[in-house]
Amino acid sequence: MAAVPQRSPLRYPGGKTWLVPHIREWLRGGCRLLAEPFAGGAIVSLTAVMDGLAERAVMVEIDRDVAAFWRAALDHGDELIERLLAFDVSRENVERIERTPPATVVDHGFRTLVLNRTRRGGVLAPGASLTKHGENGNGVGSRWYPDTLATRLREIVAHRDRLAFFEGDGVGMLEALAQQPGARLFVDPPYTAAGGKRAGSRLYAHSEVSHRRIFEALAGGTADFLLTYDHSDEVLALAREHDFNVAAVEMKNGHHARIDELVITRGRLFN
Numbered sequence: 179m180a181a182v183p184q185r186s187p188l189r190y191p192g193g194k195t196w197l198v199p200h201i202r203e204w205l206r207g208g209c210r211l212l213a214e215p216f217a218g219g220a221i222v223s224l225t226a227v228m229d230g231l232a233e234r235a236v237m238v239e240i241d242r243d244v245a246a247f248w249r250a251a252l253d254h255g256d257e258l259i260e261r262l263l264a265f266d267v268s269r270e271n272v273e274r275i276e277r278t279p280p281a282t283v284v285d286h287g288f289r290t291l292v293l294n295r296t297r298r299g300g301v302l303a304p305g306a307s308l309t310k311h312g313e314n315g316n317g318v319g320s321r322w323y324p325d326t327l328a329t330r331l332r333e334i335v336a337h338r339d340r341l342a343f344f345e346g347d348g349v350g351m352l353e354a355l356a357q358q359p360g361a362r363l364f365v366d367p368p369y370t371a372a373g374g375k376r377a378g379s380r381l382y383a384h385s386e387v388s389h390r391r392i393f394e395a396l397a398g399g400t401a402d403f404l405l406t407y408d409h410s411d412e413v414l415a416l417a418r419e420h421d422f423n424v425a426a427v428e429m430k431n432g433h434h435a436r437i438d439e440l441v442i443t444r445g446r447l448f449n
């Protein structure tokens with residue numbers, strides 16, 4: 179399996195790095211537009227554009243803090259990089275940033291980046307706590323790698339003409355783009371149904387979406403899509419009802435337990 183470079187500066191609960199080899203296979207041959215209506219760390223959009231698998235990508239995210247990060251990265255990337263390289267990651271400085279209401283989009287985007295990289299598990303949802311001991315006992319800054327993050331941001335700046343970001347509802351965007359020929363949709367919604375393993379409501383500030391609306395929009399459209407979910411009976415029933423193809427992909431979660439993630443497509447993806 180080819181190496182999977184980390185492209186996103188955000189650590190994302192439910193992040194999809196494990197899926198990248200399958201995404202490359204899905205997008206083989208390239209496409210004009212890749213859409214990611216629940217962007218989060220936007221790993222798939224970044225990979226598709228940077229690996230030359232999509233001419234352009236459009237990302238949508240409803241969370242204000244995450245949205246501010248993407249707006250800052252795409253519209254004020256150089257300033258964000260300067261801020262990041264100058265930051266002294268002490269607990270006091272992180273707590274000051276957490277308390278101070280951001281005045282500009284760069285302040286806000288930088289605040290998101292700092293909290294994302296210093297809170298336990300990268301969780302931005304209200305109530306998440308700061309890392310206490312951090313990796314190897316290095317404290318609050320144990321996941322703050324300024325040079326690496328600056329490199330990732332520079333790559334984003336270099337590709338920004340091909341990356342579009344919108345703050346808003348991904349379901350509405352999905353309904354519109356599902357009708358567009360030549361578009362491909364990577365759909366990774368927050369998942370909260372009973373029995374699902376990813377506790378969406380704890381991880382994301384926005385975790386309520388209509389899963390049925392997502393399935394109906396995809397079934398009624400012509401665009402190719404790849405939809406991922408935690409393994410659950412509700413999702414399997416929706417996939418069956420809409421006659422979609424389901425593959426269970428085994429992955430390890432943060433605690434090295436094996437869990438199944440569902441990869442749902444219109445036709446057969448894996449043999």
Ligand SMILES: C[S@@+](CC[C@H](N)C(=O)[O-])C[C@H]1O[C@@H](n2cnc3c(N)ncnc32)[C@H](O)[C@@H]1O
Pocket residue numbers: 190191192193194195215216217218219220221222238239240241244346347348349366367368369382383384385386387
């Ligand atoms: C499972 S995560 C996506 C993770 C992403 N694939 C990655 O690899 O980083 C789901 C994301 O959808 C966002 N979200 C929730 N409801 C949304 C909505 N109605 N429209 C757009 N984004 C939404 C959440 O804030 C969260 O960032």
